[in-house]
Amino acid sequence: MNVRRWSALTKRELLKIVRNPAAIATGLLLPILYLLLFGQGFNFTSFLNSPYLTPDQRTQLLHTYLLGAPDYFSYFSAGMVGFVGVTATLFVGANVIFDKLFGTLKRTAASPATAADIFGSRLVAGSIQPVGLAFLVLGLAILLGEVGLAGLHVTAAVTVVGAAEIVAAILLLSLMFASLFLALGFTIEQPQTYFALVNAINLPVLLTSAALYPWGAMPAWLQGVASYNPVTLAVEVLRIDLFGGAFYPYAAWVYLLGLIGWAIAMFAIATFLTQRALAPKV
Amino acid sequence: MADAIVAEGLSKTFNGSVKAVDGVSFSVKEGEVYGFLGPNGAGKTTTLSMLTAVLGPTAGRATVDGLDVLHHPHELKQRIGLVFQESTADQDLTGRENLELAAALFGVHLRDTSKRVDELLDRLALADSADRLVKTFSGGMRRRLELAVGIIHSPRVLFLDEPTLGLDPQGRAGFWKIVGDLRKETGMTVFLTTHYLDEADGVCDRIAIIDHGKIVAAGTPTELKDRLGGDIVTVRPLGDAAALEPALRALPGVTAVTSQDGTLRVKCPSGDTLIPKVVGAATSLGIGLAGVSLRRPSLDEVFLEFTGREFREDEGPTGTDRAVFLTRVQASRRGLR
Numbered sequence: 001m002n003v004r005r006w007s008a009l010t011k012r013e014l015l016k017i018v019r020n021p022a023a024i025a026t027g028l029l030l031p032i033l034y035l036l037l038f039g040q041g042f043n044f045t046s047f048l049n050s051p052y053l054t055p056d057q058r059t060q061l062l063h064t065y066l067l068g069a070p071d072y073f074s075y076f077s078a079g080m081v082g083f084v085g086v087t088a089t090l091f092v093g094a095n096v097i098f099d100k101l102f103g104t105l106k107r108t109a110a111s112p113a114t115a116a117d118i119f120g121s122r123l124v125a126g127s128i129q130p131v132g133l134a135f136l137v138l139g140l141a142i143l144l145g146e147v148g149l150a151g152l153h154v155t156a157a158v159t160v161v162g163a164a165e166i167v168a169a170i171l172l173l174s175l176m177f178a179s180l181f182l183a184l185g186f187t188i189e190q191p192q193t194y195f196a197l198v199n200a201i202n203l204p205v206l207l208t209s210a211a212l213y214p215w216g217a218m219p220a221w222l223q224g225v226a227s228y229n230p231v232t233l234a235v236e237v238l239r240i241d242l243f244g245g246a247f248y249p250y251a252a253w254v255y256l257l258g259l260i261g262w263a264i265a266m267f268a269i270a271t272f273l274t275q276r277a278l279a280p281k282v
Numbered sequence: 283m284a285d286a287i288v289a290e291g292l293s294k295t296f297n298g299s300v301k302a303v304d305g306v307s308f309s310v311k312e313g314e315v316y317g318f319l320g321p322n323g324a325g326k327t328t329t330l331s332m333l334t335a336v337l338g339p340t341a342g343r344a345t346v347d348g349l350d351v352l353h354h355p356h357e358l359k360q361r362i363g364l365v366f367q368e369s370t371a372d373q374d375l376t377g378r379e380n381l382e383l384a385a386a387l388f389g390v391h392l393r394d395t396s397k398r399v400d401e402l403l404d405r406l407a408l409a410d411s412a413d414r415l416v417k418t419f420s421g422g423m424r425r426r427l428e429l430a431v432g433i434i435h436s437p438r439v440l441f442l443d444e445p446t447l448g449l450d451p452q453g454r455a456g457f458w459k460i461v462g463d464l465r466k467e468t469g470m471t472v473f474l475t476t477h478y479l480d481e482a483d484g485v486c487d488r489i490a491i492i493d494h495g496k497i498v499a500a501g502t503p504t505e506l507k508d509r510l511g512g513d514i515v516t517v518r519p520l521g522d523a524a525a526l527e528p529a530l531r532a533l534p535g536v537t538a539v540t541s542q543d544g545t546l547r548v549k550c551p552s553g554d555t556l557i558p559k560v561v562g563a564a565t566s567l568g569i570g571l572a573g574v575s576l577r578r579p580s581l582d583e584v585f586l587e588f589t590g591r592e593f594r595e596d597e598g599p600t601g602t603d604r605a606v607f608l609t610r611v612q613a614s615r616r617g618l619r
Contacts, residue, residue: 004386004389004392005386005387007386008382008383008386008387009383009386009387011383012372012375012379012383015374015375015379016372016374016375019374020374102369102370102372102373103366103368103369103370104370104371104372106336106366106370107366107370107371107431108387109336110334110335110336110359110364110366111359111384111387111388112356112359112360112387112388112389113387114356280335280336280337280338280355
């Protein structure tokens with residue numbers, strides 16, 4: 001990889017992100033709608049305030065179902081913050097397809113830039129942005145609580161290490177999904193096919209993760225599936241650092257290791273597919 | 283003079299059966315402007331794509347600036363410039379940002395980048411629009427930006443793939459003026475594909491006519507036209523053309539006479555000396571003449587001669603376009619030759 005070429009291409013990607021707020025809005029839309037609508041209308045806190053429950057029973061239920069989170073909204077909004085790592089990376093693959101359609105990729109591929117320069121620049125630019133957006137969603141979730149709505153309540157003392165773990169979790173999840181979407185972008189020619197596939201990936205990934213569901217309410221088979229879902233791995237890191245890790249079987253770094261594994265695997269697949277797509281057609 | 287481009291038996295087959303390029307061989311000397319002329323689908327762009335390491339050949343080999351295109355694609359891309367037929371500039375970036383990006387990609391030294399970018403913006407009359415997004419550029423401005431991107435690193439060989447497609451005659455003449463000036467200053471080799479016959483005639487030192495993936499004729503524009511047997515004198519008799527035809531055939535230097543719709547086409551090496559003899563022959567037979575005209579063979583006729591069919595009218599510009607273009611290209615011709 002040539003540093004000058006890579007940095008020039010990364011600058012180009014970042015300029016395109018800055019000049020296209022619609023792409024940023026697309027990445028934020030789903031998590032924000034979930035926070036503003038789903039989270040407000042589906043907050044389990046009201047159930048737990050039932051007069052038929054003793055304080056001990058209430059605490060027990062929180063521990064069992066929400067693994068130490070103070071309420072469902074807090075639990076679920078941590079999930080949404082993590083999920084930004086998926087939704088905010090969608091555009092990286094779409095940009096590849098549009099660059100093919102507009103000829104820009106043809107120009108870059110005909111230059112001395114290598115597949116590593118082209119892929120690497122898009123991966124970095126596409127992975128940095130979700131970290132910023134995730135903190136935007138985190139801030140919004142906390143703010144909602146401050147204005148009298150259901151909001152995110154951080155109950156653990158977030159340390160520097162904890163904050164670094166949160167950043168690492170979102171970054172690794174973004175790297176993994178940016179790799180996946182880049183691989184799709186370099187392989188697929190039509191935007192319609194790309195968006196259909198992205199939709200076919202996004203929802204199952206969300207619905208087989210622990211981003212939305214109270215852990216204790218999930219059937220065992222779904223818990224099994226969710227345990228390996230990279231979104232679960234990322235949001236568990238967030239929940240451990242935001243609410244404490246007493247009810248989790250592993251420390252945050254173990255989940256981070258799982259995410260590293262996912263990111264490496266997806267990076268390897270995407271690198272292979274990108275190199276194949278950018279190689280001269282023989 | 284050394285060869286800048288050598289192709290030997292270059293072939294490209296798509297999907298195992300569609301033969302886009304079928305064993306083409308040619309060489310281009312350093313500093314030459316070499317044109318690949320042919321209709322759409324003839325194999326021009328496929329050949330150019332193989333020479334620029336965008337496509338790998340199915341068979342044959344090629345070297346550009348001494349580098350094998352198959353084995354040294356990376357080094358090759360650093361030495362050549364490529365202007366595509368469509369705009370490939372990033373529309374969300376400004377003209378200047380596009381050039382700065384190209385400078386980085388093609389290895390222009392960081393300390394020289396700003397000067398080189400400014401120089402090209404000035405030269406290609408883009409300085410006033412340099413900081414506008416490319417999406418606001420006109421077609422002509424995009425073409426000039428495309429050329430600037432292609433030459434940002436002062437390449438030794440410049441490939442132009444139908445570079446003036448969609449430009450008006452003024453834009454096309456202006457484009458070739460710039461290329462001509464650059465070539466004069468730097469001595470770079472230019473390989474271009476075009477389906478504009480007049481353009482190939484006006485700007486190329488040598489031309490290869492490609493049809494159905496094969497080179498059917500190659501040479502300088504003059505050589506190609508000379509192969510047709512010289513000039514064509516068109517005679518429109520007022521009376522019976524059939525009566526005049528044998529007399530014209532008998533004139534010294536006449537190689538062929540054809541008759542169509544009462545008009546006689548007389549082929550000869552030197553048309554201007556034949557005209558008085560034609561007039562004399564008609565007068566002696568008492569046949570009046572409605573008109574006599576002389577035409578040097580055009581590339582249209584060359585194409586007809588070597589491919590057996592006319593260059594499709596929808597491939598080229600209109601007659602008016604051609605006339606305006608030719609007038610303008612004469613003015614810039616000196617820079618190219």
